[in-house]
Amino acid sequence: SYELTQPPSVxxxxxxxxxxxxxxxxxxxKYACWYQQKPGQSPVLVIYHDTKRPSGxxxxxxGSNSGNTATLTISGTQAMDExxxxxxxxxxxxxxxxxxxxxxxx
Amino acid sequence: ExxxxxxxxxxxxxxxxxxLSCTASGFTFSSYWMSxxxxxxxxxxxxxxxxxxxGSEKNYVDSVKGRFTISRDNAKNSLFLQLNSLxxxxxxxxxxxxxxxxxxxxxxxxQGTLVxxxx
Numbered sequence: 001s002y003e004l005t006q007p008p009s010v011x012x013x014x015x016x017x018x019x020x021x022x023x024x025x026x027x028x029x030k031y032a033c034w035y036q037q038k039p040g041q042s043p044v045l046v047i048y049h050d051t052k053r054p055s056g057x058x059x060x061x062x063g064s065n066s067g068n069t070a071t072l073t074i075s076g077t078q079a080m081d082e083x084x085x086x087x088x089x090x091x092x093x094x095x096x097x098x099x100x101x102x103x104x105x106x
Numbered sequence: 107e108x109x110x111x112x113x114x115x116x117x118x119x120x121x122x123x124x125x126l127s128c129t130a131s132g133f134t135f136s137s138y139w140m141s142x143x144x145x146x147x148x149x150x151x152x153x154x155x156x157x158x159x160x161g162s163e164k165n166y167v168d169s170v171k172g173r174f175t176i177s178r179d180n181a182k183n184s185l186f187l188q189l190n191s192l193x194x195x196x197x198x199x200x201x202x203x204x205x206x207x208x209x210x211x212x213x214x215x216x217q218g219t220l221v222x223x224x225x
Contacts, residue, residue, distance in 0.1 A: 001168065033211040035151070042201060042215040043151065054213065086151050088211060093165045095141065095153035095211070 002091040004098035011104045012077045020101045022070040022087030030089045032070035034063060038083045046085075047072060079105050108132040108214045110202045115219030122192050122223070128185040128202030128216060136160070136180035139205040141212055142187045144198035144221075152198075155187065156205065170196075192223045 004024040012018035022032060032050050035043035045054050047063035050070065060075045070089075074081050082105045087098035114126040126142070141156040155166045155176040164176050175188040185202055199218040206213040 031209075031211075035212075037151075042217055044215075045211065045213050048206070048211050048213070084150075088151075088153075090209075090211070094167055095143075095156070097143075097151040097153060100150040 002089070002094075002096045004087055004089060004096055006085075006087060006098040006101045008099070009102045009104065011106055012074070013106055014079060015076055018074040018077050018081070018103055020072045020074075020085050020087075020103065022072070022098045023068055024070075024089060024096075024098075025068060027068050027070055027089060028066045030091060032063070032065045033088050034061075034070075034072045035086045035088065036081075036083045037086065043086065074103070077103075077105055081105060108204060110204060110214060110216030112200065112202045112216045112219040115200065115221045117222045117224065118192055119225050120193060120223055124189045124192065124221060126187040126189065126200055126202075126219060126221070130183045130185065130202075130204070133204065135178075135183040138207070140178060140185045141203040141205055142176060142185075143201045143203050143212070143215075144196075145201070145218070146195075146198040149198075154200070157185070189221065192221075194223050197221060197223045 033048040036046050037043040046061045050065040062073045064071050085101045109131045112128045142154040157164050157176045173191045177186045201218045202216040203212040204214040
């Protein structure tokens with residue numbers, strides 16, 4: 001079965017840039033999306049179709065996808081961005097989620 | 107405003123059954139694929155199943171095939187998940203989720219309902 005691997009944790013200082021990677025075989029040939037989940041809350045879509053931001057998502061969130069790696073970038077990270085982030089792709093008629101990354105804003 | 111409200115969770119013994127429901131509002135329910143996604147306590151997200159707008163196509167993750175059944179009632183704006191032969195590893199919060207148009211991914215989630223499988 002298809003697997004998506006993320007680093008367990010990423011730390012970033014306020015105002016700096018956080019980059020979260022998502023690795024999967026030929027992931028660049030599929031669409032990747034990203035979800036943010038804060039403690040006790042449901043996930044929120046922050047990036048879809050590799051680079052698109054849903055309405056209401058701040059411009060500091062951006063995405064890319066090439067080769068075997070998709071990347072979520074948070075520019076000018078704020079304390080409110082502290083959360084778990086999950087990548088997702090569609091493969092063989094199933095959705096696959098990444099292993100998840102906890103972003104800590106120090 | 108899109109709203110998805112799940113119900114039906116609870117405590118069930120191993121081998122038992124449960125039926126989850128999700129009531130949708132704020133969008134044309136019959137025009138979208140719908141999914142169930144689960145999250146075990148302290149763990150990551152796992153997609154469980156989805157169903158086409160008219161119910162004619164269904165997909166499942168391997169771990170639930172033959173045990174879980176997804177269905178929908180478009181007249182009642184409702185999505186269902188029948189859980190049979192439950193195992194301890196099925197313990198999780200189950201989220202009802204709306205998929206986006208034109209092969210876009212899940213764009214709205216409910217608040218979830220907790221299923222606990224334990225003796």
